[in-house]
Amino acid sequence: MQIGHHLRRPQLALLRRCALALLAWAPASFAASTERAATMHEYASEKGKVVVTELATGLERPWAMAFLPDDKGILITEKPGTLRLWQEDAGLSPPITGVPEVYTRSQGGLLDIALAPDFAKSRRVYLSYAEAGDNGRAGTTVGYGMLSPDQSRLDDFKVIFRQMPKLSTGVHFGSRLIFDRQGYLFIALGENNQRATSQDLDKLQGKLVRLHPDGRVPDDNPFVGIQGARPEIWSYGHRNQQGGALNPWTGDVWTHEHGPRGGDEINIPKAGKNYGWPLATHGINYSGGAIPEALGTTAQGTEPPLYYWEVSPAISGMAFYDAARYPAWDRSLFIGALKDQSLIRLTLDGNTITAEERLLGERNERIRDVRVGPDGEVYVLTDEADGKLLRLGLR
Template sequence: MPHYARRAFACCFVLACPASALADVEYLDSEQGRVTVEAIAEGLEHPWAVAFLPGGAGMLVTERPGRLRIVGGDGRLSEPLTGVPEVYARGQGGLLDVHLSPDFQQDRLVYLSYAEAGESGKAGTAVGRGRLADDLSGLEGFTVIFRQQPKLSTGIHFGSRLVFDGDGHLFIALGENNQRPTAQDLDKLQGKLVRIYPDGEVPDDNPFVTAEGARPEIWSYGHRNQQGAAFNPWSGRLWTHEHGPRGGDEINIPGPGRNYGWPLATHGINYGGQPVPEAKGEVVEGTEPPHYVWETSPGISGMAFYDSEAFPQWQHNLFIGALVDQSLIRLQLDGDKITHEERLLKQIGARIRDVRLGPDGHLYLLTDSPSGKLLRVGLDAR
């Protein structure tokens, strides 16, 4: 399972953050004790994703305008790394997710998702990989392994999150480029969760490999704008979440070949207050209902299950960032059932773009701002 790989990876990683390098600690009340918030790094331009390097080498952070940086243990930002692909940095587009290869200790491969321009002036999500140089200065031999086709975005709804399972597959959670009907079209990659091998090849057991007129990469469809994906470490199942329109943000547990409804089934309406034209209701025959839904959209982004021993109060919790609500959402789990919700960090008033569980048991958050921050969040042990 993916969390086993993370545990093994963590044993060789020590986050060296001396107290003198950190900003003052904020203490915020919560149902499970006082939450601690420390700013590890500041001055990041619309940071989108963070990944932890082994051996105390710091953290890779993407900035949406197209920069990849390393945040050191002392909070210092590196110069932008070389070898990063050119990105379509318009609207919500740019450099997006970052993920280390499951075999990073051997191959040093870094995977990036980003918005890529096409010949028509429109864009789509692409994914590629390159080797992190030994001196950490850049990516070598960057190669594109996946392109969302056709390219339909004019600057919004790219998705996207990357996640590896324990069997050698890469899942890519995509948006529908604000072209609603395409989420139902199996000959297009908009609004899909796709499953490929790390080199871009398509597994023979994908659900639509033999379906005429369907893209073989597709794992599930009927998604809107997916910005969260993580494997549940206790069940081994992949969870994703996506933005609804005005209302209807949702969590799904995508199964192979399943249709998750958008835009036929939704709990939301258009931003102008009118119904979604294609919508037939909240529940539509032939589509899967959401596992969990917010009638009022918090604007969700980033997702991390908590299975560390550092803060036992957070065991069997799921944490999700909220852009619109400017909070960290804590969801308490009983198996796959979500039994309780709490909104944390509203006092700091920040749009939270990414949420990751660090090897030290703390949560690491990125705030979406022209001068964004990397935050380290825990519980007060005193």
């Protein structure tokens, strides 16, 4: 039965006016939900349909994200030097003030973000970024500020770490920030494209660094008290680390790094160990030919990678999936790919990677960061001038 057949025209007109008024009155969350529905897409995968919802667009080269507790939103860094807040009912905020000045040449800019383990009490937000030096070169710097109660500014920003010496002309800054279960802060660094420095223990290029949250050096770091070595160093022989995460099942810090042309790799860095660059690599020069310093794919006294790619996807971002929401993704490791323009899903059996799947390649978007949200969904940032925040589910 059609209602319109039993109503006169004035009554139909009144119903239309009421419907329009109801839509105009509808809360922002309803408007947001209808907009999200219009930007939802599905893609095939080995585990079912991956449902992708575009939560935000118009980000400028977004680099990293961190989830505020109690569903208060997601903090997002943009490489040109801005920090934004995305909230479900409000969208993207204006830039948050109090962010330090950053060096923005080439790969430089505002990079990673992490909340202090005691954020609910301290309100500390940690940032890594490229910082200019007096010699016209730059290095990676880390500091923290306190997020204001209204989430509009960082107060009292304090630098706790500087990569020294500053050697970068705009490339290979890294970097990722990882807190372990004991509350130590790990900083994954690049070697500024100064290859030999990765092996130099008196420099902080190509190193994984371990610090107390206030920047102090732990007494049990492996090079404390060794002449000619920086006490901040945890491991060395890394190239350009752009992914890092804490394994939720073992408590180990995992990092990954770009190789040159080929040789992207994943490591589980151990105290005092040498991970090979540039002495051991599965990559070659971008122009072709072997890396001059390389002794082969292995070298005595160095650790082999846990996993590597002969052809570089140009990996960035890393997240372990341990949520209950999508059992089909359990024991997966998600990694973004810039050059390959995909989201890589690796299947884990303990510390062994048993399978690899590429997702979202149909979108042709560089993926810079990936995180698992407190809701069990997977969140992704695309590295574009018109960057996006995406939410991924499975059905």
